[in-house]
Amino acid sequence: MASWRHLREQRTRGARGYGSHVGSWYWIGVSAGLGTAVGVLLAGSFGSGRAQRIAVILLAGAAGAGIGFAIGSWQSGGWGDRAAGIAGGLAGALGATQTVSGALRRGGTRAGTAALVGGGALILAALAWIPVAGYVTALALLALVPLLRRARPERYAGLRTLARDE
Numbered sequence: 001m002a003s004w005r006h007l008r009e010q011r012t013r014g015a016r017g018y019g020s021h022v023g024s025w026y027w028i029g030v031s032a033g034l035g036t037a038v039g040v041l042l043a044g045s046f047g048s049g050r051a052q053r054i055a056v057i058l059l060a061g062a063a064g065a066g067i068g069f070a071i072g073s074w075q076s077g078g079w080g081d082r083a084a085g086i087a088g089g090l091a092g093a094l095g096a097t098q099t100v101s102g103a104l105r106r107g108g109t110r111a112g113t114a115a116l117v118g119g120g121a122l123i124l125a126a127l128a129w130i131p132v133a134g135y136v137t138a139l140a141l142l143a144l145v146p147l148l149r150r151a152r153p154e155r156y157a158g159l160r161t162l163a164r165d166e
Contacts (some may be wrong), residue, residue: 002163026131031071031081032088032126032138035064037121039071039092040141044117057093064089087136092124095141 039060046056068085072078096117103113130133 009134013046024075024078027071027075028080028084029132029134030128031064031068031134032084033134034067034071034125035060035085035090036092036134036138036141037125037128038063038067039089039094040096040124041118041121043093043096043100044114044121048097048104053097053101056097059089060089060093061086062089084134084138088134090123091138095144096120098145118131 039057042056042060042063043053046052064085064087065082066084066085067089071085072081075081100113100117102109124137127137
């Protein structure tokens with residue numbers, strides 16, 4: 001009889017939501033992932049000049065802080081959400097500005113590059129809701145920055161090489 005009472009007590013408890021069993025680290029990862037997505041989106045939307053890249057990085061950090069503040073006031077996590085949002089925004093902007101400026105320098109169009117980077121940002125935003133994926137995306141983009149800085153090929157010659165008279 002005691003086991004039936006135990007089951008009834010379990011059934012009458014209110015639902016606690018998805019993140020309640022996972023803990024605050026889940027929401028910190030979501031902040032980092034959404035911050036990364038916003039950083040990538042902003043980097044694809046703005047220009048490739050030096051001043052514009054700096055402005056994008058600062059704006060992405062501020063947007064990440066806003067995302068972290070919103071999630072921190074809604075779910076558990078507190079300052080960790082804000083810090084992860086800022087770090088994610090900065091990581092996304094740093095990685096994407098290198099990619100965008102390289103694509104534009106090699107002859108890519110602004111609209112095409114923005115569309116492709118925007119699609120990537122949507123994918124990153126969807127991945128942010130998977131546990132641990134927000135951390136992984138932010139760290140992966142941050143790890144790509146030195147690699148992208150080192151590898152700077154020249155503008156793609158394409159068919160211009162065939163048009164040369166030698």
